[in-house]
Amino acid sequence: MSMSKSYVFLLILLLAATGGFNAALADHDEHGEGRHHRERHRGDHSGEGGKSCLTPVSNPVYAESCGECHFAYQPELLPSGSWEKILAGLEDHFGETVELDSAAKKDISGYLAANGAERSSAKRAVKIMKSLGGNTPLRITEIPCIKDAHHDISPDVLKRESIGSLSNCSACHTTAQSGIYNDDNVTIPK
Numbered sequence: 001m002s003m004s005k006s007y008v009f010l011l012i013l014l015l016a017a018t019g020g021f022n023a024a025l026a027d028h029d030e031h032g033e034g035r036h037h038r039e040r041h042r043g044d045h046s047g048e049g050g051k052s053c054l055t056p057v058s059n060p061v062y063a064e065s066c067g068e069c070h071f072a073y074q075p076e077l078l079p080s081g082s083w084e085k086i087l088a089g090l091e092d093h094f095g096e097t098v099e100l101d102s103a104a105k106k107d108i109s110g111y112l113a114a115n116g117a118e119r120s121s122a123k124r125a126v127k128i129m130k131s132l133g134g135n136t137p138l139r140i141t142e143i144p145c146i147k148d149a150h151h152d153i154s155p156d157v158l159k160r161e162s163i164g165s166l167s168n169c170s171a172c173h174t175t176a177q178s179g180i181y182n183d184d185n186v187t188i189p190k
Ligand code: HEC
Pocket: 065, 066, 067, 068, 069, 070, 073, 086, 093, 094, 096, 097, 098, 108, 138, 139, 140, 141, 142, 164, 165, 166, 167, 168
């Protein structure tokens, strides 16, 4: 009896493990396409404390409108207080004007509010929240722990045509669109 019970338990563990593995592979497959990750990733948010990657962008309106000029940052990279400020200042967005119709703005603000760093159990998001200590900057690149991680990269490197600025996450983090920012997947382009 207990023998078969533990057998079932093992089987469930195995299924869970391969399921996770397949999901990880799927993320990599989609890397080139990037902009249209879908609902599949929603479930990743729940429970089990500290997934190592961030949930890829799953809202097509956000991916399109906020991925037009730069990498579409995962909402978990900033608290929703920051996203709110960013959306409130789109007429002067780092020197650019971002125009959104009211339906798109509503969709994007709902998506960002529901998925900000403070709602995430991902290790990186938890670290970001700790590092911010209640601040809500307009830039991911102003978060102390993000600044620290890039401390060694010289301004000359960032100015390369292939990079432009530290805001261009996906220039160096080859798996940025999959929400993976590990040291293993970083290549600084020439
Ligand atoms: C018209 C072009 C344009 C569009 C569209 C746009 N942005 Fe930006 N965004 C910029 C520029 C320019 C910067 C500054 C980049 C730099 O310093 O290299 C920036 C920077 C940012 C940053 C800070 C990145 C950092 O340094 O950490 C965030 C966050 C951001 N944008 C969010 C958004 C969101 C959310 C939207 C959609 C509502 C959006 N952007 C749409 C041009 C744009």
